[in-house]
Amino acid sequence: MHIFLLLGLVLCSILAVFFSDLLKAAISLAGASVFLALVLFEMGATYAGVFEISVVAGLITVLFIATISLTEKKEDAKHNKRMRLLFPLVFIGFILIDVLVMSQYLVKLSSLAGPAETGVFGQVFWGGRTFDLVAQIAIILAGVFCVLALFRKRSGDE
């Protein structure tokens, strides 16, 4: 089951790259997010899965579709056909190298011993990672100010 979800994730990712229609590409990306969220649920990361499915598959897809609808022109951005034909070769070559590296090297890496975690998610998130939360608030504010600055009306605008 896990392998099929990961295969679905990779397939949706490839579709997102190769659809020439940007709207279809954005929806494929949302599909990839849903597959990733299911993988996270399967590994027991329920909170991360919920965030992935609501924020990434929901909010970011809406942002993508809004941007596409504000900007799209049909004849825009011709892609290089040679690069498109090269992708399957690169992909197959990379899979071979990836399998070799995984089977020869990564599988033999010894795992460093560490204590297993105890407690619940709330304790770790609100208690152990408080500084992360402060940084997150700062990043959200920075994003909001950036968007406001980019969309402000200039004095010369009609």
Place this chain on the structure above:
Amino acid sequence: MSDFWTVNIFFVGLLFLIGLYCLLAMKSLIKLLIGLELLAKGIMLALIATGFEKNTILTAQSLAISFIVVEVSVLATAMAMIINMYRHTKSLDIKNLTNLKG
């Protein structure tokens, strides 16, 4: 490390390849953002798979949530920049962004 972790990292490698290919080969600004998103998905999978392997899934989830917040903020800013660039150049093609070319 277990086989389960290795399989996950194998797919992380594939996601990175697809994302990097998208960043290098595509000329549409929105496609570049899609490539960035795919790299982010690879990072997320690596974080959670390693947390699962090391039995520290709670910390891994906290980091993943922080990462999602950063991702959304970066994407919102990038999309605002794309809309502004489109208003100036009337195109999404990166080849047309040559105002600073010497």
